[in-house]
Amino acid sequence: MHNYSVAVVGVTGYSGREVDRLLKSHPSIHVNGRFTSKGDGSGIQAYSLDAVKQARPDVVITATEHEVSLRIVPELAADGLRVIDMSGAFRMKDPALYPKWYGFEHTATDLLQQAVYGMPEFFADQVRKAKVVANPGCYATSVILPLVPLYSTGVISPKSLVVVDGKSGVSGAGRHPKLETHFCEVNENLRAYGVLRHRHTPEMLSLLPQALAENFVFTPHLIPITRGILSTIVFQHTEGSSARAALSAAYAKAPFVKVMPDGTLPDIHGVVHTNECQIGIATSGRTTVIVSAIDNLVKGAAGQAIQNLNLMLGCEEGTGLFPRLAQ
Amino acid sequence: MHNYSVAVVGVTGYSGREVDRLLKSHPSIHVNGRFTSKGDGSGIQAYSLDAVKQARPDVVITATEHEVSLRIVPELAADGLRVIDMSGAFRMKDPALYPKWYGFEHTATDLLQQAVYGMPEFFADQVRKAKVVANPGCYATSVILPLVPLYSTGVISPKSLVVVDGKSGVSGAGRHPKLETHFCEVNENLRAYGVLRHRHTPEMLSLLPQALAENFVFTPHLIPITRGILSTIVFQHTEGSSARAALSAAYAKAPFVKVMPDGTLPDIHGVVHTNECQIGIATSGRTTVIVSAIDNLVKGAAGQAIQNLNLMLGCEEGTGLFPRLAQ
């Protein structure tokens, strides 16, 4: 029944734990290694490259810090293992971007070129054959899914200002304790951060070749909820074009992207604990407002990883990701 | 010591209660009438026009529903009472806007023309002499304060797209129980509402004569906090202009508007329980991002009402509103 095996490195962080949890109900995959920096003596092993290699999983999922991924993904790949990396270390093709946005020189530039950006809605074929999949960031997922078809069909002109207001729950900041994620600092508070210099911006622009960087403004905000991202996107569409028509056509057959009916908009409760990206559209005169919602730990992390895993292993894309369990 | 008297109508709603609470520590004003639709037998009286008139307060503050204010403010004014109305019934000069945005015909159009929009930063002189003050809406306060100087100094051109993303706590929706404000519906949720058709938009545009409606997009969101509004405003500034210079000059002497130092942005904790509007500014290339924060019940409602009250009664503008008690 369980035909494939997967090892998860970094299984105690929020993303790694969610991968582990989702795989428990996957009918064709079993987890044959759970690793973290320190073991816990109860099924979670202290991480070592040798231990992962010995497990000989069909795929390794690395839910590790960017710098850790940069170091271990090449070693795992060199050993012949296929990897889905959930960090940012392999998401952008241009190595020159890493010192500025991640604070490190990229030391695996060949593998970086081979790595496939794991957004199944656009790159399913490449994912199926990939050695290394760079699982997309949560903000990027919520923004790229609506924007790619809008740029490619000309609904948005590269000369138009596109304003993206991102709102994220706190689990997106990771499980490591910091003052910024202390309950008392987040609760009953709202704040913008990384304004005009958030590293998800170049990730998004990597996927939006038509966008002009100076016309694309992304402002992330921290919101006192645990899970969920809501991105509100405003622009003036090109004359005669329809965002609804473009998005409905693009996602007519996508199992995990849902364009909401006219007059309705998504909220977090509608997507939490699901792998869905829901996209609502409102238009008046020249203006279009798009609201997109995902669970940052599912479609924005672990669920998308499993979607990629299914493609890599030849399973049906949505296996283990249905049914939805919303709030 | 208490030289002036004030009556509050609608004292059990969130705004009216906050007015009452703030006035308790005002050194020169006492509340000589607390009214609500039903009395409670303990200091709060059942409302009647006669009861309010008999109290002969120096000023009446009406923290009532829009339709109630439309009915009672003219009657109080006709009796010679000065009024600060906290509803939306007297905020926009054009009576034609009311059927569309508030669902009623305006039946006191003469008084509407006389009413002064109670934003002391712009209209202090008129407020001092006003018979009726229309206390601004909470979203409008957080948006107009940064935008008026930016339009008037030409930092924003009317031809530029201005995108305002508003995020409000739940107290802004009032105290009347509705499914939308049920704890379980709001908690762990985020949603946009009134997209491209929120009635605070025409209120804002009334104060922004230079703005072109089709270039001004306001999208409000409901956030699971009790108090606070954070508005994120994005635009491309005119060449060579500086939002920071314009706002610093405009508010150099304003007691309740604070332009944040370069590199810092406001959050809700920094303004909650204060009458301050804090404005942060970030610029890169052609793009400016403004983040403004207020406590919707203080600077966005009750505190601003008291600021207006002080002006009407000849008190120092900030009496009873210092010091701040932030989160």
Next chain:
Amino acid sequence: MHNYSVAVVGVTGYSGREVDRLLKSHPSIHVNGRFTSKGDGSGIQAYSLDAVKQARPDVVITATEHEVSLRIVPELAADGLRVIDMSGAFRMKDPALYPKWYGFEHTATDLLQQAVYGMPEFFADQVRKAKVVANPGCYATSVILPLVPLYSTGVISPKSLVVVDGKSGVSGAGRHPKLETHFCEVNENLRAYGVLRHRHTPEMLSLLPQALAENFVFTPHLIPITRGILSTIVFQHTEGSSARAALSAAYAKAPFVKVMPDGTLPDIHGVVHTNECQIGIATSGRTTVIVSAIDNLVKGAAGQAIQNLNLMLGCEEGTGLFPRLAQ
């Protein structure tokens, strides 16, 4: 594959919606009728007795107000339908208790005697054959599961004071909007309610024949979370007895009751979205403290209903209730 059919009445409340959601992943049951007081034109029908009867479901689940259940359960039963009632209308055997605790005279006292209290851990055999199952209350579930074995094995003497402090999320108060469940009233607040007169107390005492009412004190509290009940139970155990031994023995084979290892206590995150009741035990000298945790909408409502449904239909008790999806 779907061998059995179920109709759900009251499908838009929190409990009814959770039943509907859980049944979507049940392999042997399909929902052949979703009813609410008003239909919504999209799969949810306006309720009528005739409509429910025409659906001829194998079981009807009534997730309705107490008074509604009192009226419709007898009619459904008279028509030969088996019913799981999620209200309080059939939980206590003594009809004399209803006027005091529920405010109505019980008008179906014969059926009340036949109804089986649907706690599978104690009454699985009766549930299998039941015509009407009274699904237990959420507080009662969290309290009775630990206390029944402690009284029956003599760990607690009837002469001992037993103090139960219950803490519930807001979904337990239902979806109908009330001031008490308004976000701003609940958020950042804590309060006790129904002190010394909460109607779950007689429900608990009905299952605890050895307990003396005057020695059993239950105090419920409203907590600003959506889901979950944590009950803290304190008493002085009889000399030489062990709560851990009694509970471990009682639940050694229970699929949904988990006695936590020594030194650990349950929390809400460990049970949310699961059908588990987790019970932690701490002892020092003469004192025992028990902490029990459930998801009030699952083990405290919908999950327990499905556990009962499985028994009534001859399915494996846990079908559709695994695996767990914790926070």
Next chain:
Amino acid sequence: MHNYSVAVVGVTGYSGREVDRLLKSHPSIHVNGRFTSKGDGSGIQAYSLDAVKQARPDVVITATEHEVSLRIVPELAADGLRVIDMSGAFRMKDPALYPKWYGFEHTATDLLQQAVYGMPEFFADQVRKAKVVANPGCYATSVILPLVPLYSTGVISPKSLVVVDGKSGVSGAGRHPKLETHFCEVNENLRAYGVLRHRHTPEMLSLLPQALAENFVFTPHLIPITRGILSTIVFQHTEGSSARAALSAAYAKAPFVKVMPDGTLPDIHGVVHTNECQIGIATSGRTTVIVSAIDNLVKGAAGQAIQNLNLMLGCEEGTGLFPRLAQ
């Protein structure tokens, strides 16, 4: 106008910050030194004993870790400075308790004997003359205030089981980031901690000489709110006695303890941002339930410190602590 000076050590923690904030509106005291382990270059100085001594404040308030207080309070006292210590280092008279409950040997046992437990409702005279005041813990404040009069008047017999269920907001755990106070770990969660071994228990018992330790059970819980403690206390009162009569008499003239009217109970919203302890009482037959509520950062920490400070300096006890600003 500002006749007295105070230095605050540990001014960036939640308690120290609240002291600093409250003192800003105190009419007779100014803060002449704000210290923390590291300075911030803007009014907050890096702490050194010399710097504090040079400030020559009338009183030093140490809002420091227990171990730090144990080290610096004796040095400040030796230099002739009066101190209010907000840590636990001087609360219990018996030095033998510290290794078990705080993990250190007490190294200033003489000063420990001289230190006055700063609960003004019981020890105002001693506080007035004290060299060192040990400011009470937050849980202890909420529990001792109701219990002391009940034991001393015989409403509670030492032979009776007294069960205290404490529920605290997260600010009580301090500002240092830990996994236990990470937003995602606390939010939508509830848990008990320190069961049968919480160090506030011996602090409480120190003030309750009549209580028998084995009959006194305190169970603290962490609740997802920022501020507030609600303690629910259950016992069987002695025959013919009345908790209401005892507490009403004890606190008839206490400015900051309010016995609630019959039929009403306090909640957190009623006390937050105030220095009040509100106590509600419900009785039925032999059973009494007491619910007491405080703001843990005000009456449970900073407000009580200022109450003590007023006494030490000869100011009116409530100066700077009125009026209340509830939720």
